[in-house]
Amino acid sequence: ICITIDSDSTNIWQIGPPQKIIFDSAATLPNAMLTDTVNNYPVNNISSFQYVIVPWNNWGILAIQWKQKLDMDYGFDGGVIEFSVDSGNTWQNAFNNPYVYNFYGYDTSNVDTIQNGSMAFTGTDSTWKDIWLCFDVSWLSFNDSLTFRYTLKSDSVNTNKEGWMIDNLLVHLTVI
Numbered sequence: 001i002c003i004t005i006d007s008d009s010t011n012i013w014q015i016g017p018p019q020k021i022i023f024d025s026a027a028t029l030p031n032a033m034l035t036d037t038v039n040n041y042p043v044n045n046i047s048s049f050q051y052v053i054v055p056w057n058n059w060g061i062l063a064i065q066w067k068q069k070l071d072m073d074y075g076f077d078g079g080v081i082e083f084s085v086d087s088g089n090t091w092q093n094a095f096n097n098p099y100v101y102n103f104y105g106y107d108t109s110n111v112d113t114i115q116n117g118s119m120a121f122t123g124t125d126s127t128w129k130d131i132w133l134c135f136d137v138s139w140l141s142f143n144d145s146l147t148f149r150y151t152l153k154s155d156s157v158n159t160n161k162e163g164w165m166i167d168n169l170l171v172h173l174t175v176i
Helices: none
Strands: 013-014 034-037 048-052 060-073 076-083 099-103 112-115 118-123 122-135 148-154 163-174
Touching: 013 048, 099 112
Parallel strands: none
Antiparallel strands: 013 034, 034 163, 048 148, 060 122, 060 163, 076 118, 076 148, 099 122, 112 118
16 A cells, blocks of 8 residues: 555654554554654544555455544544545445445444544544454446545644554455
C-alpha cells in the first residue's frame, strides 16, 4: 500500500513513534500512523490520508485490515472511512454501505453519526482493535480501482483528546 497524506498545512496525520498518554506505543514498534505523534488534535480540523488498491481480478473478497485505537469526543468528533470507485470524484461512507460485504472488529459503541452527519468511529477505545473492512469485488469492472480515505473531523470544542491511531494496515484478496 502506498499511503498519501493530504499535503494541506492543517493535516495532522503523521507516521512515527506515538508519544501521548493513551497513544503511548505502536502495535508493532516503533511507528504507527496517528493524528499527530505528540499533540492532541485541534478544533475545526479535517485531516485525511488515502491509498489506492487495484484488485487483480473481479471476483473474490477484498479485505482491508488494520489495528486502531480511538480517543475522540463521542458523537462530535470522529474518524470517517470512505471509498471511491471513480478516482476520488465521489466518495461513499463504508458504514452501512451496500457494497461492503462485511465490516467488523470494532466495538459498536464506538460508531455513531457525528455532527456533520457522517457515520464514523468516535469516542474512546484504548485497546488495540483488529478491524476488517471487506468487499465482494464482483461488482467492480475489471480495470476499476478502489481509493480509500481515512478522515478525522473535529468540531469547534476543544476536549483535549488524542485522536486516531492506526497500525498494521494490510490488504488481502481471497479468491477461494
